[in-house]
Amino acid sequence: METVLAQKIKNIIFDYGNVIFEIDFVRTQNALLQLGIANVQQFFAHKSHNEIFNDFETGSISPAQFRSKIREAANNMDLSDEQIDSAWNSLLVGVPSPAVHETLLKVKEKYRTFLLSNNNEIHYNWIVDYLQREYNVNDNNHLFEKAYYSQQMFLRKPNVEIFEQVIKENNLIPEETLFIDDSPQHLVGAKQAGLNTLLMDKHPKDLEQFLIDHHIL
Known part of the structure; x- marks a missing residue:
């Protein structure tokens, strides 16, 4: 992402799978x-x-x-x-290292940050148990201003309405908001909602470098 574009970004919405948490x-x-x-x-x-x-x-x-x-x-x-x-x-592999969570906390200091994940009850329960076991945290809530999961919203990406709901609930200006996902089809819905988008093309362990490369950190 160009530096000029990065400078206007005030909010970041992160996908979970293969952005933060490795899946296979x-x-x-x-x-x-x-x-x-x-x-x-x-x-x-x-x-x-x-x-x-x-x-x-x-x-x-x-x-x-x-x-x-x-x-x-x-x-x-x-x-x-x-x-x-x-x-x-x-499907669920895990968060590659504590550094990924540390990166998200760094990002949270600079931007309003949100999680938007296509998820389901079986996976969600496994992930919560995993985070408690491996990282001694209750869930992902401390890493973001708010975490959104599709099964709780009755919507899923790439449906434009799921992005519009996050935008509306948090009074976000789409032009100042960046959405990061590893699925090209999800970026289409985000763009329809007016969001800036980035395709995650690195392994989750390289999240910090990805953000540096795109002038986010």
């Missing part, structure tokens, strides 16, 4: 394949996936309903909740 789609594809789901590349991938994941991320279906739909997709009604949750949570 291939691991989950392999796990779903082991459950008996064919065509995993079409069923669950970075840029597109089966509608059940959208429904789960927008709170349209419960964890129990999600598991039932996975059983249907695998054509195996004997799969246990634990087997399904284990396969689904295989």
